[in-house]
């Protein structure tokens with residue numbers, strides 16, 4: 001089974017947790033997009049849900065699929081959010097933001113009673129940090145903020161650099177919220193809570209991609225099939 005099939009298998013399994021009448025947060029990324037396709041199919045067959053998307057791209061795909069959307073301002077409490085992740089540790093702490101949508105993803109996840117993360121097996125790690133940690137930053141003073149993140153990373157044993165993310169033609173990537181993304185290569189984050197606190201203390205940091213104690217269930221798909229993990 002290729003990675004695309006695994007993502008689709010995890011997304012399909014997540015549909016078992018979607019119930020009629022739910023207010024549903026809908027994630028961003030290639031795995032979440034597979035979920036959107038299954039959700040659109042179910043809506044076409046009569047499922048009624050209200051969706052709150054975590055990015056403009058997801059919103060577009062949902063609308064194309066006939067999924068009813070509302071803004072989080074109109075539906076501020078959600079029953080469930082289903083989203084992908086870049087890394088998932090055994091306690092279901094996550095690194096997210098590889099798709100540049102971490103701010104809206106975190107706001108939506110925080111507004112949801114439950115978060116289910118869907119992924120192929122490659123996202124499963126013993127400790128977070130191999131995937132560079134995305135940090136959404138304000139454009140004002142971006143270099144100063146980048147250096148401040150670099151100092152945090154160094155204090156926490158980072159092995160690599162902190163780089164501003166660029167888009168396809170080399171210009172800085174701008175998020176849906178109008179911010180920049182700095183990717184911090186830690187290599188291994190031994191104390192995610194301490195890193196989260198240190199990043200939150202930097203004024204130019206809008207939000208970071210550590211989602212700690214937010215997911216209550218992970219659905220992984222791999223060669224051996226689909227397995228579900230809940231928080232220990």
Ligand SMILES: O=C(CO)[C@H](O)[C@H](O)COP(=O)(O)O
Nearest residue numbers: 029030031084097098099101
């Ligand atoms: O956090 C995200 C977007 O900001 C994505 O969920 C994460 O990057 C995983 O993406 P994919 O499913 O394409 O591997």
